Amino acid sequence: MAEEKGCERLGTIMVVSGPSGAGKSTICKKLREMVPELRFSVSCTTRNPRPGEEHGVDYYFLTREEFETRIARNEFIEYARVFDNYYGTLYSEVADRVNAGEDVFLDIDVQGAMQIKQRAAEDELLRKCAEFVFIAPPSYEELEKRLRGRGTETEDVVIKRLGQAASEMANWPKYDYLIINECSDAGARRMYEIMQAFHCSCKRIRKLEF
């Protein structure tokens, strides 16, 4: 993310979604190794920290009251309630970083991504910085193989996951970029190339001296 001399740029908000088994976490892991300075966005949650989890690193742990106050103030670019807990991403968390020229990576579900897309329609910073990337498995058969290969899920869970994945796949046209993840090395390389291309995007250049 080195700045060229005389060129000032906003960072990119990489909004990345994909069904379970598409290989998103492996791509993220490899990308972290390729780009050590890449920032992954830290979410807020009202659930209790698990052993070893740190506030500000794994999550921002908020009370329910704090979370609801921030919802009321429109401070989240996306949030969801899952059973009894809230999860969400603060606008300030991403805005501060892209304003400083850093890229931010958001590993997020389709519903969250669409909340960000909606907000981007009326927010110039988000409109300029948010890019939507969908990671897909190469085929249903390959996905089935991957989910079964984990060996950790019961048959019922595998069948449920496959059904969910098939319906999640229908969302790819709502995204700007699609990575068909045949193998995680190629998938991570493709993600890296997309990030590099984003660094050349004219819409995020704030100042260019010549």
Next chain:
Amino acid sequence: MAEEKGCERLGTIMVVSGPSGAGKSTICKKLREMVPELRFSVSCTTRNPRPGEEHGVDYYFLTREEFETRIARNEFIEYARVFDNYYGTLYSEVADRVNAGEDVFLDIDVQGAMQIKQRAAEDELLRKCAEFVFIAPPSYEELEKRLRGRGTETEDVVIKRLGQAASEMANWPKYDYLIINECSDAGARRMYEIMQAFHCSCKRIRKLEF
């Protein structure tokens, strides 16, 4: 430009401009080596072929009458008259290729690029396929060094070129991507990464089987 299984894609029309001395031709040459299957668009002209130039390879050599008939039929996505001769790119030349999933590279001046942009506003294929890339020298000082370094131009020509380059530079915000060409290896790599990102663009996917 290999197709993933089950994914049918339109190719990209890479419309590339930049001032003299930005290093466009060196980037193109290196890109040809990196991507041997990349097609460079063949233009039409009414000027006479020079020794060794082949019809359909270097140019399509047309008579003035043929060229003007094609202008009247709106067959060019861009054309210009330079002194007594016409130069232009046929719509069919690029459309056939992107419809076959191939990328086409157009090394073209700002006026030509803007003609394509204008036509893209009312043509779905061009709107989906055309991407506009501007190549810039890192600084005015570096450009001066490059132009003088060629040693083939008189002082008058160098000064004229520098003036032209400075005014051409003002056009970068009309493009989608900007490559600041510090050195041609890095510039070619950046162009390659941008092309790879274009292959993931959802808007050019025609069919995806899952």
